[in-house]
Amino acid sequence: MYMDLSLGTTVEDTQEVQEEEQEDDLYQQQVLIGQDLQHGGGEPSHVMAREHMFDKVLTPSDVGKLNRLVVPKQHAERFFPAAGAGTQLCFEDRGGVPWRFRYSYWGSSQSYVMTKGWSRFVRAARLAAGDTVSFSRAAAAAGRYFIDYRHCQHRSRDISFGDAAAAPAWPMAVGVQRTAAWGKGATMAVPAGDGVEAGPTGGARSFRLFGFNVECSGDDAAAASASAEVEYVDGDS
Amino acid sequence: MYMDLSLGTTVEDTQEVQEEEQEDDLYQQQVLIGQDLQHGGGEPSHVMAREHMFDKVLTPSDVGKLNRLVVPKQHAERFFPAAGAGTQLCFEDRGGVPWRFRYSYWGSSQSYVMTKGWSRFVRAARLAAGDTVSFSRAAAAAGRYFIDYRHCQHRSRDISFGDAAAAPAWPMAVGVQRTAAWGKGATMAVPAGDGVEAGPTGGARSFRLFGFNVECSGDDAAAASASAEVEYVDGDS
DNA sequence: TTCAATACCTGAATT
DNA sequence: TAATTCAGGTATTGA
Numbered sequence: 001m002y003m004d005l006s007l008g009t010t011v012e013d014t015q016e017v018q019e020e021e022q023e024d025d026l027y028q029q030q031v032l033i034g035q036d037l038q039h040g041g042g043e044p045s046h047v048m049a050r051e052h053m054f055d056k057v058l059t060p061s062d063v064g065k066l067n068r069l070v071v072p073k074q075h076a077e078r079f080f081p082a083a084g085a086g087t088q089l090c091f092e093d094r095g096g097v098p099w100r101f102r103y104s105y106w107g108s109s110q111s112y113v114m115t116k117g118w119s120r121f122v123r124a125a126r127l128a129a130g131d132t133v134s135f136s137r138a139a140a141a142a143g144r145y146f147i148d149y150r151h152c153q154h155r156s157r158d159i160s161f162g163d164a165a166a167a168p169a170w171p172m173a174v175g176v177q178r179t180a181a182w183g184k185g186a187t188m189a190v191p192a193g194d195g196v197e198a199g200p201t202g203g204a205r206s207f208r209l210f211g212f213n214v215e216c217s218g219d220d221a222a223a224a225s226a227s228a229e230v231e232y233v234d235g236d237s
Numbered sequence: 238m239y240m241d242l243s244l245g246t247t248v249e250d251t252q253e254v255q256e257e258e259q260e261d262d263l264y265q266q267q268v269l270i271g272q273d274l275q276h277g278g279g280e281p282s283h284v285m286a287r288e289h290m291f292d293k294v295l296t297p298s299d300v301g302k303l304n305r306l307v308v309p310k311q312h313a314e315r316f317f318p319a320a321g322a323g324t325q326l327c328f329e330d331r332g333g334v335p336w337r338f339r340y341s342y343w344g345s346s347q348s349y350v351m352t353k354g355w356s357r358f359v360r361a362a363r364l365a366a367g368d369t370v371s372f373s374r375a376a377a378a379a380g381r382y383f384i385d386y387r388h389c390q391h392r393s394r395d396i397s398f399g400d401a402a403a404a405p406a407w408p409m410a411v412g413v414q415r416t417a418a419w420g421k422g423a424t425m426a427v428p429a430g431d432g433v434e435a436g437p438t439g440g441a442r443s444f445r446l447f448g449f450n451v452e453c454s455g456d457d458a459a460a461a462s463a464s465a466e467v468e469y470v471d472g473d474s
Numbered sequence: 475t476t477c478a479a480t481a482c483c484t485g486a487a488t489t
Numbered sequence: 490t491a492a493t494t495c496a497g498g499t500a501t502t503g504a
Binding site for chain 2: 498499500501
């Protein structure tokens with residue numbers, strides 16, 4: 001599958017997204033689908049050398065009503081700063097969009113958790129139990145973090161359409177031109193603060209077209225969600 | 238039935254546990270089986286003059302998954318301090334072991350409840366619906382509370398063994414020597430903070446022997462549970 | 475008022 | 490066997 005990315009950057013010939021090797025293609029995608037967004041004064045995310053920290057296969061609770069991600073203690077203590085009152089961590093997704101999560105320690109359960117902001121990411125990325133989130137960090141800049149995800153292989157193909165049940169499936173045509181919906185977009189601003197509800201920059205796997213969120217992950221081939229809602233979230237936290 | 242209490246204290250001849258008169262032997266047991274544990278700077282519990290406050294026959298909810306005891310409003314407002322954020326009440330059982338319960342007012346249901354810590358007590362005392370808990374307080378010291386319980390007369394004799402279904406019934410032999418499992422125990426420390434999972438000091442009715450919690454209440458005569466777990470709980474809240 | 479979000483708490487599993 | 494971890498709850502708050 002080849003996607004012509006109409007972004008400001010030059011699309012190199014090597015930018016074919018590997019459909020196989022789901023296991024370890026996260027870096028690859030990050031580098032390949034990099035955009036030239038700059039923010040935080042750092043380097044463009046597509047040239048940022050990064051170090052993988054850990055993955056987590058999401059549990060039902062991680063994606064459910066509890067609105068929190070339990071961060072396995074070993075990783076939390078190894079990679080993240082001590083969680084204090086109001087600690088907030090910022091993670092850039094594949095497209096450089098920042099996602100801010102409150103990071104806390106719950107003494108009662110002795111767990112480290114991402115709370116505020118997490119559920120937005122879950123919804124935006126349509127994460128489900130069994131999917132994997134992957135955390136990495138800039139090799140050169142302490143405290144610069146990245147987040148990525150992959151949907152699990154055997155996930156149901158059913159798309160949740162919410163109330164607008166009459167949504168069409170959107171066959172993913174080869175060569176569909178990706179508009180600048182995310183990135184230095186024309187019609188939709190990329191948030192400088194919290195992420196936009198419309199979805200994290202999903203490499204070449206997910207984008208917005210004519211009011212539809214279109215997903216074209218490697219295993220799902222192509223799918224469209226009727227969710228036309230675009231919820232802007234102020235970066236309150 | 239005579240039980241030789243191998244505690245540090247002198248066992249007086251009057252320490253025969255009455256097997257009859259289940260109804261009103263709570264105080265008696267308290268006095269009879271008193272240990273000389275001292276804590277909280279108060280007097281030894283076996284000589285503490287006390288005033289009965291109220292009893293409650295436990296409902297299924299009081300002993301179920303809700304992990305809370307509804308305290309009848311009239312008694313709550315009469316006997317307990319106003320429930321504020323994080324209010325915690327401490328109740329000593331027959332043996333002077335303190336049990337700390339969070340005490341709250343739930344505006345939604347307009348009820349006073351004991352929450353955190355309550356389920357531990359329920360398990361330890363093997364309370365079931367229909368059993369009665371009895372609350373009293375020190376006559377001379379405001380804010381010093383005591384808790385006791387009695388199993389209901391017509392309770393099922395079935396013992397819940399959890400997964401370890403092969404637990405033997407433990408015929409209560411007359412003269413079984415009570416080890417110092419609770420109290421100023423040799424092998425098991427009595428917690429200064431929250432109660433030990435192994436059970437409230439149940440007069441001469443319940444003790445730990447060779448890894449079994451042995452119960453010898455008047456009506457159940459004798460029973461053993463295979464629950465060998467001893468859970469230490471930090472008094473964090 | 476309803477609902478979502480958060481901050482707790484707990485039991486079971488695991489080490 | 491004791492201690493830790495964490496998935497899954499509930500209560501309360503806030504929008």
